[in-house]
Amino acid sequence: MQRRRVGSSGLQVSRIGLGTMTWGDDTDGDAAAEQLRVFVQSGGTLVETADGYGGGIAQDVLAGLMRRAVARDDLVIAGRSLLADGPHGGGAGRGALLGGLDRLLRRLGTDYLDLWQLPGWDPDVPLNETLAVADAAVASGRVRYVGLVGPAGWQLASVAERAAARWPAAAPTAVQAEYSLLARDAEAELLPAAAHHGAGLLAWAPLGRGVLTGTYSDVPALSPYVEERRTERAARIVQAVLTAAEGLGTSPLAVALAWVRDRPGVAAAVVGARDAAQLGASMAAEAVTLPAEIRAALNDVSGDR
Secondary structure: OEEEEEEOOOEEEEEEEOOOOOEOOOOOHHHHHHHHHHHOOOOOOOEEEEOOOHHHHHHHHHHHHHHHHOOOHHHEEEEEEOOOOOOOOOOOOHHHHHHHHHHHHHHHHHOOOEEEEOOOOOOOHHHHHHHHHHHHHHHHOOEEEEEEEEEOOOHHHHHHHHHHHHHHHHEEEEEEEEEEOOOOHHHOOOOHHHHOOOEEEEEEEOOOHHHHHHOOOOOOOOHHHHHHOOOHHHHHHHHHHHHHHHHHOHHHHHHHHHHHHHHOOEOOOOOOOHHHHHHOOOHHHHOOOHHHHHHHHHHHOOOOO
């Protein structure tokens, strides 16, 4: 699998990343181990996790796999804490951030995070406080690079400009946001801001929460998370993806994933899976490159900006 630099930084990641949101819930330890084996054997390096995944079980599973199945140095771990309240306050305050980082490292059984993903914006905490914490974490060696989760374009710009003036080690290397043929809002402000400030996008839900695989077209009732993406516009886009897949002799999943993966500013498309077979289908997309005419058609039907 090819690797890319994240934004203008020295951080390199596989251009398809593995999300662990289902680990500990839909995916048990044995299935997670098989997923990680398939991922690493395919050349994958980027693994995304958060302390809310499976109530923290996802990190316990990942820690165990790094002890017995894969070397820590073979992975690029992007980790984040949730904005949960606690005795030190919640959000992006000093106590909450440092406590969250301590928990991440302890549960993962590692001395450092390759990418520490911070809350995109916390209006209740001075930005200087958040950036000073991030800068200190990098200086201590516990964090290699800093990223933001779900910021607006102007928020990313504010963080980047403030960091550059006083805390350059805390400048955002990456931003994480939903991005797919069904969800292109990031193109309006976030992607241009990221390009200007040298940050790369980690795209989550690149398969439109599963809708773009075409497997949900006849399912009468789905979770609200998936149902939100099932619209008349989505149906037209899914049909275009199905047509492209048939013409290329590949899967709709591969078409949708390749489209996101190769969009300007995207460092990696982060996929989740219930099992190794499903993940293997995503890994197979590595071999797919969309012809210009198909990319143009998909841009057009999904509303190119």
